[in-house]
Amino acid sequence: MNHIVTIAHLYPREMNIYGDMGNIISLSKRLEWRGYRVQVKAVEIGEPFNFDEVDLVFGGGGQDSGQLVMCPYLVKRGPVLREMVNAGVPMLVICGMYQLFGHGFKTIDGQELPGIDVFDTTTIGKKTRMIGNVIVETTRFGRIVGFENHSGQTLLARTQAPLGEVVQGFGNDPKSKREGATREQSIGTYLHGPLLPKNPRLADHLILTALKRRYSVTELEPLDARFETSAAKSAASRPQ
């Protein structure tokens, strides 16, 4: 098979911490093991980018300083990214990028970083950092596990669906017990770790959504999940 899948990686120089790159590796490997060719294309500051050929979008987390540098460029890409979200392109955005996929992030220093309004969320930096292993119960992907480290607290608008309910850890904020946000096929979450190697169901959901759109694929060949399951178990059993 010579099918190509194109993954856009948003601003990896500024936004790539706590193993986020592992998500790209996980997506690529799971596609390659099933016979697809993968090209990962970085969206970089000041460089042209053609989103027409993109099947899946990924964006990692970053320090406030990294967000400050890349956010004006992301905002310029806002219209095309929103259009892709509405068209059902699967996206996974983590922590710092998740914050900027909402309406904006006010840092603890009082800087206002605009977002691209994909999610109906706002984020405000607070003194308490939320750090530790997180367990989240979701209706679509079952129980997912990851690691969070953020000072931004994200508030969801009343009609904004979360990714899931927090079983352990903080998630969007210390009070709501809700984690992440979803819209169409796009997922925002605080979970690093990296997330996808430990949560193969979520990885395969993103992959299948991309393959359905591009190649009308209806199901994925199952892969051995022993290592992934034991990584998830070990992460879930660690104290917070």
Ligand code: GLN
């Ligand atoms: N800078 C943001 C915060 O601390 C995001 C951190 C991250 O991406 N882990 O809230």
